[in-house]
Amino acid sequence: MKRILVIGAGFAGLWSALSAARKLDELNRTEEAEVVIVNPAPFHSVRVRNYEQPLDPTLVQLDTVLGPAGVKLIQAKATQIDSATRRVAIEREGTAESLDYDRLILAAGSVLVRPPIPGLDCHSFDVDTYAGACKLQAHLLTLPALPDTPGRYTAVVVGAGLTGIELAAELPARLREIVADADRGKVRVVLADRSATIAQSMGGAQPVIEGALKTLDVEVRAGVTLESLDEASVTLSDGAASERIEAATVVWCGGMHANALASQLPVTLDPLGRVPVDTFLRAEGVPSVFAAGDCARILIDGTRPSVMSCQHGRPMGRYAGNNAVCDLFGLEMLPLSIDWYTTICDLGPWGAVYTEGWDRKLVTQGETAKATKRTINGERIYPPKSGTREDILRAASPVVQTPPPTERAG
Ligand SMILES: Cc1cc2nc3c(=O)[nH]c(=O)nc-3n(C[C@H](O)[C@H](O)[C@H](O)COP(=O)(O)OP(=O)(O)OC[C@H]3O[C@@H](n4cnc5c(N)ncnc54)[C@H](O)[C@@H]3O)c2cc1C
CATH class of the missing domain: 3.50.50.60 (FAD/NAD(P)-binding domain)
Structure with a gap:
């Protein structure tokens, strides 16, 4: 049994694991490879909502999503990556263990500077x-x-x-x-x-x-x-x-830096501590290792570096998971390219603002933008609430979503 190991169950890691499971299912090769995800908590934290209260209802219990998709969760912290021997050291309930991998997806996110x-x-x-x-x-x-x-x-x-x-x-x-x-x-x-x-x-x-x-x-x-x-x-x-x-x-709230695990790969990190990845999400120069989300840097539209965001982390995960399976079985991988960029900033009881483009052109504001923000924070970034295998795997397809819809004036 081959193993695709994912570190981290944030936006990038969760969607990497689900996407890998989807591809294995599509190829009818679930008996040949397993998808394993290592995360310290039993839940997926919707980190973008941490400015809100109450937070408990925003969490997604990982077993409700990973279970139906056939992904194995190991509740532990990855402590060391040895890309030469393809082994990751983990700490589970105070005990040191190690996991071998055939393909690794590093998706351990970022930390506050x-x-x-x-x-x-x-x-x-x-x-x-x-x-x-x-x-x-x-x-x-x-x-x-x-x-x-x-x-x-x-x-x-x-x-x-x-x-x-x-x-x-x-x-x-x-x-x-x-x-x-x-x-x-x-x-x-x-x-x-x-x-x-x-x-x-x-x-x-x-x-x-x-x-x-x-x-x-x-x-x-x-x-x-x-x-x-x-x-x-x-x-x-x-x-x-x-x-x-x-x-x-x-x-x-002084900014984010990639998780220190990124520094264990034999690569030159970018100024934010991120692993440079190619258009297929492969860590540059490190065989069998992919990276996605805040700990990876891809040229998202072929020119601009990705932004530490769930906006980029989720598609990076979907492509990394798909491509890790393709790479494992010698199949053609899919390049990721996203030609749009939006920013939707919540402004509490006042509403929100929605901008488009890298120069952040104002599109909507107030209650109109807030309605879009609610849709993003409450639906768009969540796995399907039905909890069925079919819906979950479909949602993990390696496709780039269209920008979040907003009601435009005129
Ligand atoms: C308050 C706030 C508001 C934000 N608002 C927005 C927004 O509006 N739009 C937007 O696009 N982005 C926003 N962001 C940024 C966004 O949350 C991050 O860019 C996004 O969470 C990155 O996803 P990720 O999967 O790479 O990392 P994370 O979501 O941080 O997930 C990383 C996962 O890895 C796990 N992990 C860490 N270390 C280890 C380890 N050693 N072993 C195993 N697992 C490990 C963590 O526990 C976590 O589950 C916001 C961030 C914050 C804090």
Whole structure:
């Protein structure tokens, strides 16, 4: 029995495994190869929703999807990849084991970058992982019981990429729900970033985002860096002067870096720590290894590097899984190329913005864009809810979806 081993059950890993299972089924070769996925948790975390609450309903229990597809789940953490001997070391319930593979798909995702800023490790929260987002929410729920200090209901979000913007837009309403009626006026949310303007990379949507944040009472601080933080405050600096803001809650949203497992392959990583892959998702120069999602870098339209996103991670997974099976049996692989790019940024109770193209041309905003975001976050990125083998395998076909539909003006 040959083995296709997938590391990670996020967007890229889940769809890699399902796509490999689909191809084996199509070829009628399920008796010749097994698909095994290694993931620390028994669930698929829909990471893009970590700025929301409650999160438990967003999780997908892996056995409900992998079971019908015939994929074997090993609940463990991969610790070492030896591409010379085709072996992956794993840690399962504290015990070291190893797994051989015939084809490997590395899909271990990314982690939040944590620069050595004083106090960052001990006093900041994040929404990078399900666990991190749960910890933040648990902390917010304790605020009413804390002593009545000036910063008790102040939250400072540092880093105004999409994650920071989406969280900052949610927080005023979320905090107002938690605090007592008499204290609602004390809720303060600040979004800080080192760029000269907030949401600088958002093209035509930039002024819309800035306006929405204002409507939501989110204060913005642009052109500042995080100097330090402690239990009760955060200090921001614009290079000339520092501002200390009393805040019981600081959330760090400072960007992502590929999982360290990527550095174990004999390749030159890109600046984000990603494995360069060819158009078939093969790790360049490493036989029998594929990579997908945030830990891989493909030229997604033949020219531009893929973006760390579920938008790219899911199709990368579908093609990697398909191609790993094809490669194993000497069949023709499929090249991945996506000629469209969209960004849909949630703006909490205000709505959302939807842009098209790499220059982010504004297409829709407000409730119209929010309806699209709800469809993406609630349906498009989930495996079929029917749970049947047929539906799951069909959804894993190596095809590129069309852009998410949105209602256009005129
Ligand atoms: C709050 C937030 C909002 C976002 N919003 C958007 C958005 O609107 N649109 C968008 O396209 N993208 C968005 N992103 C980015 C998106 O979530 C990631 O790009 C995407 O999750 C990458 O998918 P992935 O499968 O590569 O990695 P992940 O989803 O991170 O999955 C990696 C998996 O690998 C597992 N793993 C890690 N290490 C190991 C190991 N050693 N052994 C075994 N398994 C391991 C992890 O537990 C996880 O299950 C957002 C991210 C965040 C945090």
